[in-house]
Amino acid sequence: xxxxxxxxxxxxxxxxxxxxxxxxxxxxxxxxxxxxxxxxxxxxxxxxxxxxxxxxxxxxxxxxxxxxxxxxxxxxxxxxxxxxxxxxxxxxxxxxxxxxxxxxxxxxxxxxxxxxxxxxxxxxxxxxxxxxxxxxxxxxxxxxxxxxxxxxxxxxxxxxxxxxxxxxxxxxxxxxxxxxxxxxxxxxxxxxxxxxxxxxxxxxxxxxxxxxxxxxxxxxxxxxxxxxxxxxxxxxxxxxxxxxxxxxxxxxxxxxxxxxxxxxxxxxxxxxxxxxxxxxxxxxxxxxxxxxxxxxxxxxxxxxxxxxxxxxxxxxxxxxxxxxxxxxxxxxxxxxxxxxxxxxxxxxxxxxxxxxxxxxxxxxxxxxxxxxxxxxxxxxxxxxxxxxxxxxxxxxxxxxxxxxxxxxxxxxxxxxxxxxxxxxxxxxxxxxxxxxxxxxxxxxxxxxxxxxxxxxxxxxxxxxxxxxxxxxxxxxxxxxxxxxxxxxxxxxxxxxxxxxxxxxxxxxxxxxxxxxxxxxxxxxxxxxxxxxxxxxxxxxxxxxxxxxxxxxxxxxxxxxxxxxxxxxxxxxxxxxxxxxxxxxxxxxxxxxxxxxxxxxxxxxxxxxxxxxxxxxxxxxxxxxxxxxxxxxxxxxxxxxxxxxxxxxxxxxxxxxxxxxxxxxxxxxxxxxxxxxxxxxxxxxxxxxxxxxxxxxxxxxxxxxxxxxxxxxxxxxxxxxxxxxxxxxxxxxxxxxxxxxxxxxxxxxxxxxxxxxxxxxxxxx
Amino acid sequence: xxxxxxxxxxxxxxxxxxxxxxxxxxxxxxxxxxxxxxxxxxxxxxxxxxxxxxxxxxxxxxxxxxxxxxxxxxxxxxxxxx
Numbered sequence: 006x007x008x009x010x011x012x013x014x015x016x017x018x019x020x021x022x023x024x025x026x027x028x029x030x031x032x033x034x035x036x037x038x039x040x041x042x043x044x045x046x047x048x049x050x051x052x053x054x055x056x057x058x059x060x061x062x063x064x065x066x067x068x069x070x071x072x073x074x075x076x077x078x079x080x081x082x083x084x085x086x087x088x089x090x091x092x093x094x095x096x097x098x099x100x101x102x103x104x105x106x107x108x109x110x111x112x113x114x115x116x117x118x119x120x121x122x123x124x125x126x127x128x129x130x131x132x133x134x135x136x137x138x139x140x141x142x143x144x145x146x147x148x149x150x151x152x153x154x155x156x157x158x159x160x161x162x163x164x165x166x167x168x169x170x171x172x173x174x175x176x177x178x179x180x181x182x183x184x185x186x187x188x189x190x191x192x193x194x195x196x197x198x199x200x201x202x203x204x205x206x207x208x209x210x211x212x213x214x215x216x217x218x219x220x221x222x223x224x225x226x227x228x229x230x231x232x233x234x235x236x237x238x239x240x241x242x243x244x245x246x247x248x249x250x251x252x253x254x255x256x257x258x259x260x261x262x263x264x265x266x267x268x269x270x271x272x273x274x275x276x277x278x279x280x281x282x283x284x285x286x287x288x289x290x291x292x293x294x295x296x297x298x299x300x301x302x303x304x305x306x307x308x309x310x311x312x313x314x315x316x317x318x319x320x321x322x323x324x325x326x327x328x329x330x331x332x333x334x335x336x337x338x339x340x341x342x343x344x345x346x347x348x349x350x351x352x353x354x355x356x357x358x359x360x361x362x363x364x365x366x367x368x369x370x371x372x373x374x375x376x377x378x379x380x381x382x383x384x385x386x387x388x389x390x391x392x393x394x395x396x397x398x399x400x401x402x403x404x405x406x407x408x409x410x411x412x413x414x415x416x417x418x419x420x421x422x423x424x425x426x427x428x429x430x431x432x433x434x435x436x437x438x439x440x441x442x443x444x445x446x447x448x449x450x451x452x453x454x455x456x457x458x459x460x461x462x463x464x465x466x467x468x469x470x471x472x473x474x475x476x477x478x479x480x481x482x483x484x485x486x487x488x489x490x491x492x493x494x495x496x497x498x499x500x501x502x503x504x505x506x507x508x509x510x511x512x513x514x515x516x517x518x519x520x521x522x523x524x525x526x527x528x529x530x531x532x533x534x535x536x537x538x539x540x541x542x543x544x545x546x547x548x549x550x551x552x553x554x555x556x557x558x559x560x561x562x563x564x565x566x567x568x569x570x571x572x573x574x575x576x577x578x579x580x581x582x583x584x585x586x587x588x589x590x591x592x593x594x595x596x597x598x599x600x601x602x603x604x605x606x607x608x609x610x611x612x613x614x615x616x617x618x619x620x621x622x623x624x625x626x627x628x629x630x631x632x633x634x635x636x637x638x639x640x641x642x643x644x645x646x647x648x649x650x651x652x653x654x655x656x657x658x659x660x661x662x663x664x665x666x667x668x669x670x671x672x673x674x675x676x677x678x679x680x681x682x683x684x685x686x687x688x689x690x691x692x693x694x695x696x697x698x699x700x701x702x703x704x705x706x707x708x709x710x711x712x713x714x715x716x717x718x719x720x721x722x723x724x725x726x727x728x729x730x731x732x733x734x735x736x737x738x739x740x741x742x743x744x745x746x747x748x749x750x751x752x753x754x755x756x757x758x759x760x761x762x763x764x765x766x767x768x769x
Numbered sequence: 770x771x772x773x774x775x776x777x778x779x780x781x782x783x784x785x786x787x788x789x790x791x792x793x794x795x796x797x798x799x800x801x802x803x804x805x806x807x808x809x810x811x812x813x814x815x816x817x818x819x820x821x822x823x824x825x826x827x828x829x830x831x832x833x834x835x836x837x838x839x840x841x842x843x844x845x846x847x848x849x850x851x
Contacts, residue, residue, distance in 0.1 A: 125840040238782035263840055265779075267786035324782060337784065 015329060016054040017383040025051055034061035040398055047392045055378065055385040058330040059299040059393055066565050068296050069397035072531035073563040076544040080558035083548040088557045091520065099140045099220060099292065101559020102212075103521045105585045109474050110217065111482050112144045113209035115154065115525040115581050117564035121240075122204035125263040126171025131179035132266040133206040135338055138183065139292035142275055143341075145218035145282050146210030149460065150472045151180050153190040153206050154486050154525065154579045155449075158199030160441040160767045165194070168202050169449075169768050176206075177452040182268035183275070186461045187453035188470025188484070191579075194441045195490060200569025205525045205562075205579050209484060211474040216282050220291040222344040223309030225372040227288055229302070232357055232364035233274050233340040236298075237323035240264035240336030270339040277360035278341060286353045289344035299333045299393070301342040303376055306390035309344075312375040313390070315368035329380045344370060404541050405534035414495065416628030418614040423697040424623075430696055431749035433623055435759065437701065438671045440622045443664045444763035462589040466672065467596075468511040468660050473589050481589035485511030485582055488527075489663065490575030491616045492631035497539040498546035501578045502634040505550045506705050507662050508582035513643035514658040514708055516593040516650040517584030522551055524561035524580050529573020531565045539576040547578060553636045556582070593650055595659040596676025597711050600739040602656050604681060605720075606666065607642060608707030609730045610688060612698045618664045619701035638706035645727045646708065654716040654723070661707040667700040669709045674743045675757040683735035684746040691732060711737055771819040775832040776846040778809035783841055809845070812836055819851050 021027075031041040034057065044052050044060050052060060066072060081096055089095065093110055094102035100114035118133025134151055141148045153176050158165045180187050190207075222229065240263060281287050289309065291301045298320070306313045317329050327335070345353045357364050371377075376393070378386035407413075424430045437443055446465065455464035462481055463471035469485035487507040493500030505522065512519045524547065529536040551558055567574045586592065614620055615629025649655050661669050666685075674681055685699050694702065712720045724731040744750040779785045785807050792806040814820075814828060825847065832844045 125838070128841060234784070237784055239784060263783075265784040265786065265841060267784060267789070269790070270786070323784065 015380050015383050015385060017385055018053055018387045021051050021053045027051065029054070029057055031057065031061070034058070035065055036061050040064055043398065048388065053385050055329050055333055056388055058334050059303065059386065062296040062299050062334055063303060063393045064397045066531065068300060070563055071398045072400050072402050072565065073540065074399050075401055076541055079544065079548040083552040084557055085555070088555055092557055092559060093217060094144070096558065096560050098560070099143045101521065101523065102144055102217060103559060103583065104214070105480065105482065105520070107478065107480055108214055109211060109478070109480060110214055111209060111211050111474065111583065112141055112146045113207065113484065113523055113581065113583050114140055114560050115205050115207035115486065115523050115579060116140065116562040117525050117527060118204045118206060119201060119527065119564055119567055121263055122172055123168065123202055126168045127175040128263050128265050130172040130175030130204050132264050132338055133204055134176055134179040135266045135268065135271050136294045137206045137208040138185065138271065139294065139341070141208045141210035142278055143218065143220060143290055143292045144210065144212065145216040146212035147279055148185055148208050148210045148275065149458070149474065150188045150470065151185050151206065151208045152188055152470060152484060152486060154203065154488065155191065156193045156195065156198045156203035156490070156577065158194065158202065159196040160194045162199060164199070166768055172202065172204055173449050173452055179266055179268045181454045183272050184457050186455050186457050186464065186472065188455060188461055188464040188472060191486060192446050192449055195575070197490065197574045201567045201574055203527050203567065203577060207484070207486060207581055209482065209583070218282060218287065218290050219308070220305055221289045221308035222305040222313060222370045223311050224288060224346065225311065225370050226347060227370040228345045228347060228350060229313055229315060229367045229369055230343045230345050230353065230364055231320060231340060231367050232343065232362050234267065234270050234337055235321045235323040235363065236327070236332055236335050236340070237337045238327055238331060238335065241331050241334050264336050264338050266338045273360050273362060274339055274341060277357060277362050280356050281343065281353065284352055284356060286345060286349035286356070287343045288346055291342045293340040293342060295336065297333065297335045297337070303390040303393035305342065305344060306374070306376050307394040309370070310374060312371040312373045313368060314371050315378045317378050317380050317385070319365045319367050321363055321365050329385055402531055402537045403534040404538040406538050407535040413628055414630055418620045418626060418629055421620065421624045421626060423695055425696065427748045430700060433619070434667045434700060437618055437622050437664055438668060438756070439759045439763050440618070441763055441767065443618055443668055445760040446764065447761055448764035448769060462592050463515055466676070467515065467594065469515040469517070471515055471517065471586065471589060471592055479588040479590060481586045483512050483515040483517035483584040483586060486579055487511065488577045488579040490577040491621065491627055493543065493576035493578065494627065495616050495629065495631045497542035497576045499631050499634050500576060501543040501546035501580065502550040502636070503631060503705065504578055504580040505547060505554070505582070506634060506636060506639050507660065508580050509554060509639055509643065510660045510708065512582045512584035513646045514593060514595065514660045515584065516591055516647070517586040518647060519554070519556050519582050519584045519643065521583045522556050522558045522580060524558065524578060526561065526563045527567050527574065527577040527579065528565055529568045533573065536573050543576050543578045547580065550636060554640060591650060593655050593658045595657060595673065597657050597673050597679040597681065597737050598677050599656060600679060600737050602711040602713050602737045603717055603733055604683065604735040604737060605710050605712060606688065606707060606732045606734050607710060607724065607729050608638065609704065610692045610694060610699065610702050610707065611704045612694045613702045613704045614698060617701060617703045619697065632703050632705050635706040641727060641729060642706055642708060645724060645729050649720060649723055652719070654712060654720045656711045656713055658708055658710045661709060663703060665701040665703050670743060671756055671760065673709060675753055675760065678741050678753050680738040680740045680742045680753055681735050682738050682744045682746065685734060686747065688732055688734060771816045772850045773814040773816070773820050773825060773828045774848050774850050775812040775814065775828065775836055775844060776809060777812065777837045777842050778807060778845050780841055780843055820849050825849055
């Protein structure tokens, strides 16, 4: 099995002892002098170049979470036993695992692939999907759906088109080829993302309790096997250079910094792994993502409190010119590492051979907690794996409230001109619902397969995506993700809670019970104290919010250095909420389906226009404070929706968020072409708000529902009993028209066409 | 018809899934002597007259920044075919 290679010019541990003063490119690899000195202290000598490569990628911000760690701890601390009782695996593993009953568990996670997707949008986005799917697979689960949270620059900027085209095509290519339904996500345009789009990818998987797998190597003598695609020179240094530093600071590199994915190879790998799990021949498993072999070897050993002896020349290569350092850092896609007991070697080989997946045995697990890597006869790595994988540097970076914050918060929408006449209100409504952020996203989501596999119960444009866990069960999960960078900029603490509240509400409107949270925290440079303050506020907000709603954070991802030049993006904490539904047939659709139903607005509407779509689209304004967070009301609302859903009282439910009531009315009517007559005068008087606020306020804890005549009394009684404010605002109609009394009336075909025209006009 | 031929290949170090799939198929058909396949693209630019030296230079420029994706591809040849 050993390749015939000559070890020329390899920096060995012996050489490192003999040449303590040799200059090493620690700075070019992204390390700070203190970090380089720390490595020397750990090893008692200078690192070899292979060790330096490993430490530099593993201690990068992307892999080590060195700036965020002290804040992420609170997700594990601000919990109650009640919250974690269904958590089979919490934070720190590849993805959290939640027990959803009937012997099933689900695992889900969202991760960023922002920087690669700006450089090479198609492959960047495609490999983002591939990477998150492997994270889910690593837990022992069959991936069952994906979602993507996208943020692009200003729609009229010509470079936005390049990124949108590539990213959307990359996601659809990889996901559709894998046969995974894409059940939802977000698309937002804002000039703050111009030089730094956000491409976050989420995947969810289902597994039987007994199939749970962990990434650890704990039994001495077990084999360390690398399988899947061969290792090539792609994405070398991608982790430390692409994910952790801004673009302008990178010098020219000879090796390509991006990776090319092969979804068909991944599909085979998924089926191969699931068969390996079923045959119970792997004791531990880890996917190869960022930092490649450096990460997989050190994490497996560190998690298992053991060590490993590896022969690096056994790695199957696409290209023989790779140096040992490059092999350790390569981010070639579609690779996995398995820990296999010797007695199961033959069974393992039979399965991978059946799937025509290449593999090579790299070495074995040892008792001594030490990672030894040889290149032929020469020892090139000899390190304690914990120091590489888990005990990296931790920084408590300076924080400072941004200097502009107070002025920004004082600059409210109070003095902005509001629409008063019916004509003005009608014009603004159309301007808002056809603006790129509010318009139909069909142009994008139509490129994704929503229904492949036949388990999809809800998908875009519903508030939440919903899939059955398996074709033999009616048990399902619903997922919604949200983030509003504008709210985050105005108040990062509230912004994170508002993202949580909206995702929670979206899941509740589908009829599912919210159960767990994941996140992808997209921020600027942690070395900027103002960004670090935003991060501190947002994480505290999210942790406090989760505690109040009683749902645990199961895992997540942090993406720093999202900025162009010195200008950071708005704080964009993407929050994903997963809910459980015992029978997907009980799901609540978001669109109206029958005429003659009463339309009710649940919740109270306040004059909350700061940070709103209205302020952005009509006045190009951002200032003031975001809508108030009302988590207790969200809780009550979710419980009421659930009770109503179980009793089958709801014909539809749609959450109110960006664009307010106006947006929800247009979406609900145009979904299935069911018209409505709506009267808003009572709402205006009851809540004492302006006409503009009635239509466009973004007050939280509000949901629009329709109820059939026969269930009307029961439903109103249910809401009153639970103290949910309820206002009847209209009735659905056979006439395909949206009529808002005293304002305007539009044929639904006109609204639908206008909403669906915006994105194709920009990008098709 | 006079042409300028632009040949573009995926960067040598990158995975070429298409080439890999074709190589596997060839091997399966018994051509085990073929160790690898890489697949690029050939682009023809048609002209009425034989392209001038200046036009060739121009073609080289847009071959690099428009006809290929420099992040994952290399332009390996730009030639005139009379």
